[in-house]
Amino acid sequence: MTISPGRDLQKNSNPVRATYEELRAWYQANAAQLLEQTPAKSPRTAAISKSLPLILALPPETELSDLEVRVVLFQVTGGTLNWSYWDRVRGRTAFERVATALEQAGLSKELSPAERREFRESESKLKALLPNL
Amino acid sequence: MDAATQLALMTKAKLVFETEDTFLSFPVLTPFAYPPEQLNFSGPQTNFQVLAEFSRIVNQLPPGPLFQPNEEGYLWDMYDNLLLTATVANGSLTAEEAAHYQQALDVLYVTSAEGYREDSPRRRAYRQYFDAWLVAREAANAARITAESTSDPALKAQWVAAEEPAHRQKIADIEVAWETLGFRREVEEAERVERQISARSPRTLWNRWRGEFDPTTDLLTDPQSNQPFAATAFSPADAFDAPWPTFSLDASELAELGRQAPPAMSGLLDQSSDEAPLERVTFEFRSVVLVRSWFRKQLFGERFWRFGGEEQALSDGENPAQGRWPAYVTAVVFARNITQWRKPAAGASPQRVPLRALPQWRIRPELLRVPPVPTNRITPDPRVRPRGQMLVTRAISPELLATEVRAAPTFARAMAQPAATRIVSATAPASTSTSTASAATLKRLRLSSFTQVNTLPNLFPAPAEPTPPAAPAEPETSRNITVLAFICKRLPKSPDPDPSLDWSL
Numbered sequence A: 001m002t003i004s005p006g007r008d009l010q011k012n013s014n015p016v017r018a019t020y021e022e023l024r025a026w027y028q029a030n031a032a033q034l035l036e037q038t039p040a041k042s043p044r045t046a047a048i049s050k051s052l053p054l055i056l057a058l059p060p061e062t063e064l065s066d067l068e069v070r071v072v073l074f075q076v077t078g079g080t081l082n083w084s085y086w087d088r089v090r091g092r093t094a095f096e097r098v099a100t101a102l103e104q105a106g107l108s109k110e111l112s113p114a115e116r117r118e119f120r121e122s123e124s125k126l127k128a129l130l131p132n133l
Numbered sequence B: 001m002d003a004a005t006q007l008a009l010m011t012k013a014k015l016v017f018e019t020e021d022t023f024l025s026f027p028v029l030t031p032f033a034y035p036p037e038q039l040n041f042s043g044p045q046t047n048f049q050v051l052a053e054f055s056r057i058v059n060q061l062p063p064g065p066l067f068q069p070n071e072e073g074y075l076w077d078m079y080d081n082l083l084l085t086a087t088v089a090n091g092s093l094t095a096e097e098a099a100h101y102q103q104a105l106d107v108l109y110v111t112s113a114e115g116y117r118e119d120s121p122r123r124r125a126y127r128q129y130f131d132a133w134l135v136a137r138e139a140a141n142a143a144r145i146t147a148e149s150t151s152d153p154a155l156k157a158q159w160v161a162a163e164e165p166a167h168r169q170k171i172a173d174i175e176v177a178w179e180t181l182g183f184r185r186e187v188e189e190a191e192r193v194e195r196q197i198s199a200r201s202p203r204t205l206w207n208r209w210r211g212e213f214d215p216t217t218d219l220l221t222d223p224q225s226n227q228p229f230a231a232t233a234f235s236p237a238d239a240f241d242a243p244w245p246t247f248s249l250d251a252s253e254l255a256e257l258g259r260q261a262p263p264a265m266s267g268l269l270d271q272s273s274d275e276a277p278l279e280r281v282t283f284e285f286r287s288v289v290l291v292r293s294w295f296r297k298q299l300f301g302e303r304f305w306r307f308g309g310e311e312q313a314l315s316d317g318e319n320p321a322q323g324r325w326p327a328y329v330t331a332v333v334f335a336r337n338i339t340q341w342r343k344p345a346a347g348a349s350p351q352r353v354p355l356r357a358l359p360q361w362r363i364r365p366e367l368l369r370v371p372p373v374p375t376n377r378i379t380p381d382p383r384v385r386p387r388g389q390m391l392v393t394r395a396i397s398p399e400l401l402a403t404e405v406r407a408a409p410t411f412a413r414a415m416a417q418p419a420a421t422r423i424v425s426a427t428a429p430a431s432t433s434t435s436t437a438s439a440a441t442l443k444r445l446r447l448s449s450f451t452q453v454n455t456l457p458n459l460f461p462a463p464a465e466p467t468p469p470a471a472p473a474e475p476e477t478s479r480n481i482t483v484l485a486f487i488c489k490r491l492p493k494s495p496d497p498d499p500s501l502d503w504s505l
Helices: A015-037 A043-057 A066-078 A094-104 A113-120 A125-129 B003-017 B048-058 B075-085 B095-108 B121-149 B153-180 B184-198 B202-211 B251-260 B411-416 B436-448
Strands: B022-025 B032-034 B109-111 B117-119 B219-221 B228-230 B233-235 B246-250 B278-291 B327-342 B351-354 B481-490
Touching: A015 A043, A015 A066, A015 A094, A043 A066, A043 A125, A043 B075, A066 A094, A066 A113, A066 A125, A066 B202, A094 B202, B003 B022, B003 B121, B003 B246, B003 B251, B003 B278, B003 B327, B003 B481, B022 B327, B048 B228, B075 B202, B075 B228, B095 B109, B095 B121, B095 B184, B117 B121, B117 B436, B121 B153, B121 B184, B121 B246, B121 B251, B121 B278, B153 B184, B184 B202, B233 B436, B246 B251, B251 B278, B278 B481
Parallel strands: none
Antiparallel strands: B022 B481, B032 B481, B109 B117, B219 B228, B233 B278, B246 B278, B278 B327, B327 B351, B327 B481
């Protein structure tokens, strides 16, 4: 899987990409409001705050490679966006949406060591927002 | 009850119920007592208010041998925060491991019609036999301590000749049944595989744990206090329906156990009272394990997670432990049919006095906490629970501690009026859940519970001993279920991240 923004095939019919796009829209529409509603001392507040730069920078899926999409979705199941585990996005939790999409595509919810390495060695703009990956 | 008797009772309870990684915490300020039907959390008429009270009590941070309301928050808050904020190591299973793992899960769990993971029939049977084995061992321990402590040679001889062999046989019988009917080997092997393999795919397990605790539905709201709580019940759910073993302390045992008491415990008690020592105390007891469908204790011992920041450790794993949350209540010892015998006047028979509940302990007043009194009640945010909104005690004087047992209607008022033993009225209306989420949560709680094994013979027949006539007592006296102690489990060192794992993220 190579980093080649805009060149992957069948992007629009890909359930993984469709899920990415739904979640991106949801985060960008709701994260700031959720942050305001959550008490300041809550660990959820800290988690949302920490993820805001990534959320605001998430580009449309057409600008991302398959691997970049995977990396962002991985943040929902086990990374910086995991605070939204129980938040409902169009009737299902964020975690469920990601898990189902990955399962449909035959992909793991985990990033393999090879995928991590490939991402780290890529020129993805997301790298700066995910420095620990 | 005089200080010497209380000290002996605490000492014996510790000897019977404590293990290497547990300690007892005694509800010294507000002894909790309920009519048994109000502790029935498994039926359709669950008393929501009592469930809320019970859940809040057993999910406090146990501070030590004296169980006092505190402001440290609740286990569900700590657990929820942990699931949200911890960093989890990377890892994934090979196809072979995944298949082996699935086989183990198939032994241990089934999925309910509602989609909840619950114990398989085999694991449920395992738990039933384990419970029977544990109670049989506790009964044997209690009887052994009595025999070893008594100065009566006839009682000692009876223990050696008859009682000890009978207890041994009972335990052996249960162990045989546990192997066959309780699937002991099969379940323990599956649990071993589950532990071993799940640690290689930490995030899968972590997400499963997250999936089992949805704060928006698993945190219910107490209709009385408007405080949130995560429902916590106990197993066996039908523990009150069978005979219980007897816990007995006679005069010679009281004296001997008083001598054995660790200085740290005798230092807790206010010895200033001149109340005459009792002749004897008896009650029936039953330990029950707490059921929390939202909580997985395994998390604390796993080495594949760590804090994301500089948070204080939950526990350093030492004894005594230091940390943010070094122990939690894992079981409760209930008592019923509590009777004390007062020393008679010359020439008279001992006076038998049934009690509604264990009396309050006479604790040295300087050891009691005086937490601040909350000035207002907090309406819970459905997502973020206020920490430590336990209604609290005020300063307590020895005079108040000596107040006789009397009924106090509700938890909140009892906590504000700590002099009284809190006994929930049997006539209090059962306020049942009204929301779909609550109903689903209660159903899940029931699915997580088990009942007593019914294939064993009657393990604890009522003792056939003559009893002198009792002093006048209220008719409901013997029915009340009171909490003798909370069994608290120490956490291992937690977190204890394994440096050999892949922590990149």
